[in-house]
Structures are given as structure tokens and as C-alpha cells.
Amino acid sequence: MNKPLVMITGASAGIGEATARAFSAAGYPLLLLARRIDKLRDLGLANTICMQADVRDRTSIQAAVAEGEAAHGPVDCLVNNAGIAPLARIEDQDPEEWRDLLDINCLGVMNCMQAVMPAMKTRRHGTIINVSSIAGRKSYPFHDAYGGSKAFVHNLSEGARRSMAPYDVRVILVSPGLTRSTIQESMLNTEARAIWEERGAEIGGGIDAGHVAETMLFAYQMPQSVILQELTITPTRQEY
Template sequence: MIKPLVVITGANSGVGLACAKLYTSLGHPALLLDLNVDNVSALNLNNAVCEHVDVTDPDSFSSAIAKAERQYGPVDCLINNAGIMFLGDIGSQPSKDWHTMFAVNVDGVINGVQACLESMRQQGRGTIINMGSLGAIKPLEHHGIYNATKAAVHSLSEMLRQEVSQSNIRVCVLAPGAINTNLINKTKNPDIIAGHKNYVSSIGGALSANDIATLLLTIYQMPQHICIRELVVGATQQVV
């Protein structure tokens, strides 16, 4: 029996790609969204619809979801995973960088919510999992504006949870520490990149994309009457 539809953003690499593999392996049809879907498309995952979507474009987001729902039924889980990170100091970081981070990390989350919410309300259930960050809770050097985008995700998720809980819709936030993905490669300052890599080495290594995918699945697989509102996780040796 085919399971309910899952929507995953940022599905072409890192955590999103790990989620795509995991959920489809368990029989879930999946709508896999990213600016580039060549990696995930090449896998030919079962019951996967791969769509080139910019999460900052609400019309494109909604259109892709409507298409998948016509094929597989209503969305049961939305994983707002797409994100971008430029590290730097608040006082000197280029405005283009922080505008882009807010557009993807915050606007993209809101667009996903608005694209799925009415369908979830109609079916009387659903799960929205937003990717937050440990940095939203604890200051991390050179992460100032990135942390601010993730703090916004935590805040809007809590308000959304209060708005939709009576519709039997769960809103959850996963707040991970350092993850071994290619996000750091967006930063252009080689000293900051080197410092980040040294820090990751000093804590015995970052969490893997598969680690995070497994945690996201655990949140989703809890009985519908249980909502893990916020789950903070990090490598055991990560002090901050």
C-alpha cells in the first residue's frame, strides 16, 4: 500500500537527499524540490516526483504541490529543509548575502507552509517540520545573520503550531548543530571556512546528513497526537 505524500525541499543534496532516499525506501511517494534536481532525479527513486522549484517563488511552490497531490493525494508531511548559509560578521556582511539567506531560510519556509496548509486542514491532519538550528538558541561565531534567519524559523513555527493545532496539524522544529553538508562552501572567506573545518574536527566530527534524516523520520513517525515541538541535537562533543 502506498503511504501518504511527503514534500521535501532542498532535496538534491545533503539532508534533503538523505530524506528523499529514506522516505521513498519506506514506501512514501515524495515531491522532491530544489533549484537543481539532477542528483536526485538520477536515482530514479520509487514514487518520486522531482521538480525544479525556487522556494522563494510561492506560485512555483504551490503549482508543484498541486501536481503531486493530483497523482498521490494530499500532502501529509512537509519537510522545509531548503536553506543557505553565508558566514561572516554582522557589521560587514554584504547585503546580498543576508537578503538571500532571509529569502530562502524564512520566506521559503512560509511559502511551503502556505502551499500545504489548506490541504492539511481539509484532511484533518498533517505534519510540518521546519529546519531550525542550534544557532538560533546559542550564538555561534560568524553565524550572526544566519542565526537570525533560523531564530525567525523557530519563532514563526511556534506561532503556527498554536494556530493549527486544533486542526490536528503538528508543527515541529529540528535544531541541529554542525552537520556535514556542503552549506559551508557558500561562504567566500577562506579563513572562516578553515576555522569552521577546524572547529568541526575539534568536536570529533559533525553529524551526518543520514543522522538528520533519521531524526526527521522519527519526528514524523510519532503518533499523530504527539507533537515534538522542538528537538535540539548536536554531536556529543559539540559544547556550544
């Protein structure tokens, strides 16, 4: 029996790339989205459709979903992973960074959810995995706007879970702690990046993105009648 289609945003690097590799190894056809399509193609994963798409653009998301579903049937799992982390103190941060942060981390998540939720609701089957951060629950230095964006994802996920549960659609929230990835590339504030890297060194460099991916795969492969509502994944040495 053919496995259902899995859609992953921000799949060109970090947690997104690791998730694409994990789900592909498990035999799922993939719809991979990122702004850098060359990076998606370089992954060389079988049975995969790569689409250049910006999660801020609803039209490009809808077009990607249509192409993926034409080839592999309905999206059964959305891994909402795309995000940026321009860490800074709110009083020092360029307001243009706020706009990019909120548009990608908040509106982008909703754009992707809305693109697949109505059909999942009609089919009474599907899973949405929103990748947030432990910073959505706890306060950290220089995480002012970023933490706010992730708190938004937490509350959005809780609301969506409540509305979709009667239709047997799962909404799962995954909150990684410090993870080895490329997200620091969006940290333009040198003081914030230095503190982030110092903290990472103190706790062993962070967890491997592959461990986050494997946890999401496990959660998805549970029976549809079972949901791991929230998962917080951190290095053992990350005490807070």
C-alpha cells in the same frame, strides 16, 4: 494501504538528500524540490516526482504541490529543509548575501508552509517539519545574519504550532548542530569557513545527515496525536 505524500525541499544534497532516501526506504511517495533538478533525478528514488523549484517563488512552489498531489494525493508531510549559510560578520557581509539568506531561509519557509497548511487544516491532518539550526538558539562566531534567520524559523514554528494544534496538525522544529553536509559550499567568507571547518574537526567532523533524517522520520511516524515539538541533534562532543 498506500502511504501519504511527503514533500521535501532542498532535497538535492545534504540533509535534504538524506531525508529523501530515508522516507523513500520507508515506502513513502515523494515530491522533491530543488533548484538543481538533475541532482534530484540522479537519486533514482522510486515513486518520486522531481520538480525544479525555488522556494522564493510562490508560483513554482504551488505548481509543484499541485503536480505532486495530482499523482499521489494530498501532501501529508512537508520537510522544510531548503536553506543557505553564508556565514560572516554583519559589518563585513555583502548586503546582497543578506537578501538571499533571508529570502531563502525565512520567506522560503513561509512560502512552503502556506502552500500546504490550508488543506492540512481542512483535513485536520498533516505534519510540517521545519529544519532550523542550533544557531537559532545560541550565538556562534560569524553566524550573525544566519543565526537571525534561524531564530526567525524557531519563532515562526512556535506560532504556527499554536495556531495549527487545534486542527490536529503538527509543526515540528528540528535544530541540527554541526552536520556533515554540503552547506559549507555557500560560505564565501574564507575566514568564516575556516573557523567552521576547524570547529568541525574538533568535534569529530559533525553528525551524519542520515541521523538527522532518521530522527525526522521517527518523529513523523509517531501517532498524529503525539508531537515531538522540538528536536536538537548534535554531535555528543558539541558542548555548546
